Amino acid sequence: xxxxxSLGQFEQLVLTAILSLHDDAxxxxxxxxxxxxxxxxxxxxxxxxxxxxxxxDKGFIASWLSDPTPERGGRAKRCYRLEALGERALQxxxxxxxxxxxxxxxxxxxxxxKEWGKRWTRESN
Amino acid sequence: MRAAPPRMIETxxxxxxxxxxxxxxxxxxxxxxxxxxxxxxxxxxVVPMVVFSRIRRTADSRVLLMQAVALYLSFLGAAWQAGNTxxxxxxxxxxxxxxxxxxxFGVILDDAxxxxxxxxxxxxxxxxxxxxxxxxxxxxxxxxxxxxxHLPLNIMFIGxxxxxxxxxxxxxxxxxxxxxxxGAGGPALWLKYTPQPLRTAHELAPVAKFLAFVSALAFIxxxxxGQLLAMALIFASILFAIVREWxxxxx
Numbered sequence: 001x002x003x004x005x006s007l008g009q010f011e012q013l014v015l016t017a018i019l020s021l022h023d024d025a026x027x028x029x030x031x032x033x034x035x036x037x038x039x040x041x042x043x044x045x046x047x048x049x050x051x052x053x054x055x056x057d058k059g060f061i062a063s064w065l066s067d068p069t070p071e072r073g074g075r076a077k078r079c080y081r082l083e084a085l086g087e088r089a090l091q092x093x094x095x096x097x098x099x100x101x102x103x104x105x106x107x108x109x110x111x112x113x114k115e116w117g118k119r120w121t122r123e124s125n
Numbered sequence: 126m127r128a129a130p131p132r133m134i135e136t137x138x139x140x141x142x143x144x145x146x147x148x149x150x151x152x153x154x155x156x157x158x159x160x161x162x163x164x165x166x167x168x169x170x171v172v173p174m175v176v177f178s179r180i181r182r183t184a185d186s187r188v189l190l191m192q193a194v195a196l197y198l199s200f201l202g203a204a205w206q207a208g209n210t211x212x213x214x215x216x217x218x219x220x221x222x223x224x225x226x227x228x229x230f231g232v233i234l235d236d237a238x239x240x241x242x243x244x245x246x247x248x249x250x251x252x253x254x255x256x257x258x259x260x261x262x263x264x265x266x267x268x269x270x271x272x273x274x275h276l277p278l279n280i281m282f283i284g285x286x287x288x289x290x291x292x293x294x295x296x297x298x299x300x301x302x303x304x305x306x307x308g309a310g311g312p313a314l315w316l317k318y319t320p321q322p323l324r325t326a327h328e329l330a331p332v333a334k335f336l337a338f339v340s341a342l343a344f345i346x347x348x349x350x351g352q353l354l355a356m357a358l359i360f361a362s363i364l365f366a367i368v369r370e371w372x373x374x375x376x
Contacts, residue, residue, distance in 0.1 A: 026153070045154075046170055046171040046175060072156045073156075076149060
């Protein structure tokens with residue numbers, strides 16, 4: 001099997017946003033979702049475009065233009081979907097992130113991991 | 126956005142945003158902004174990044190470098206032909222690099238702002254012609270503003286004619302990334318073509334090595350056999366590099 005390009009942190013966020021948005025993944029919704037995932041950091045819409053282009057060049061995502069809609073001033077949306085290669089890259093990243101998490105929890109203790117887990121759950125709610 | 130942005134701003138935006146991504150970027154800006162102030166702020170932050178991203182996708186670093194070297198050598202040759210004393214002037218090698226830099230800039234801009242899918246004979250030379258126009262305008266600005274001594278007109282004519290032909294010729298050998306028909310509909314030869322977009326620094330390492338090799342060759346040639354041998358060695362190595370790159374890409 002061919003080796004995949006490794007994903008940067010921002011690329012992981014964008015791919016996760018596309019994955020969770022299903023059929024509604026386009027510039028504005030992806031930006032909103034990435035902002036949500038990256039908080040408290042703010043994310044520029046332009047940075048999302050640059051990353052989407054790069055991910056498309058790598059073959060991780062595919063895009064197409066939808067029909068124009070009035071709420072966008074009669075402009076079309078560019079919708080994105082995850083390709084098989086992108087799904088694999090995201091899976092690999094998630095597994096690596098899990099290993100990092102386990103490694104840290106092993107050193108800093110399970111209590112620390114539980115505390116952070118609770119804090120994240122509170123934040124997401 | 127509650128109200129539509131002023132027509133003038135949208136017209137300027139249409140000119141600034143590359144056509145390949147204009148539709149979705151304008152739509153996203155319209156949808157995500159609530160006020161005109163926010164719209165303008167967002168435009169100022171988004172447009173440079175969109176243009177940069179488009180340039181990164183469409184610029185072919187190795188072909189651009191080949192064009193730059195061919196253009197520079199053309200201007201250098203024109204200056205050499207104008208007489209040996211001309212090449213002894215202050216910072217002349219740097220001044221000779223200004224027109225080729227403009228041409229490369231023109232080619233990069235033309236690629237980024239080209240409409241995908243529209244292929245034509247004239248389009249292949251448009252970037253070079255645009256760049257040459259920039260180069261002549263810069264020389265006019267230099268002569269009017271008296272900032273940097275401008276190049277004599279005969280050097281500009283000979284250099285731009287020879288360099289322009291080389292640049293257009295290279296464009297025919299290595300067409301732009303956006304001119305490549307995508308998908309199964311494209312001819313087999315086109316589907317084999319692998320462009321080299323501007324990426325990380327380590328991908329430009331072979332280019333740097335080649336430049337170092339050519340410089341060393343030119344220096345040794347110059348020491349052993351004079352200017353003529355140095356120029357011949359440079360031309361031969363560039364020709365070799367072009368043929369090698371062409372064969373590699375169309376293999």
